[in-house]
Amino acid sequence: MIQFVCKKQKKKLTCKEAAKMVVPYIEGRLGNKELRRFVNHIEECKDCREELETYYIVYKGLMQLDEKEELPMNIIEALNEDFAVSKQHLKNMSLFYVLSEVTKWLVNISCSLFLIEKIMELILGV
Numbered sequence: 771m772i773q774f775v776c777k778k779q780k781k782k783l784t785c786k787e788a789a790k791m792v793v794p795y796i797e798g799r800l801g802n803k804e805l806r807r808f809v810n811h812i813e814e815c816k817d818c819r820e821e822l823e824t825y826y827i828v829y830k831g832l833m834q835l836d837e838k839e840e841l842p843m844n845i846i847e848a849l850n851e852d853f854a855v856s857k858q859h860l861k862n863m864s865l866f867y868v869l870s871e872v873t874k875w876l877v878n879i880s881c882s883l884f885l886i887e888k889i890m891e892l893i894l895g896v
């Protein structure tokens with residue numbers, strides 16, 4: 771049972787799953803949850819990182835043909851920049867998450883304090 775819960779909570783992306791996310795990633799179509807798992811996998815897995823680089827080059831090459839977009843001078847550098855932006859985005863998102871949790875927590879505390887005050891009033895008849 772515990773094993774089942776852990777597996778569900780901390781399910782890591784397999785290379786096969788990561789491969790399916792490469793194109794949506796380049797097109798910026800991954801949701802935050804998927805993006806986080808994808809970025810984590812790419813950072814840990816050299817094979818998928820190379821796969822992403824290959825796709826990125828092909829994708830940007832096709833964009834250039836389609837829209838006559840300038841190909842970046844150093845395409846790997848451009849990918850690294852994109853990747854850094856994704857990581858920053860995730861960082862901002864977790865900061866936002868922490869802040870909203872803290873806010874909820876503070877609201878809870880002030881509600882509890884209010885209740886305690888009310889109870890004290892009832893008990894002590896203040």
Ligand SMILES: [Zn+2]
Binds near residue numbers: 788811
């Ligand atoms: Zn992999």
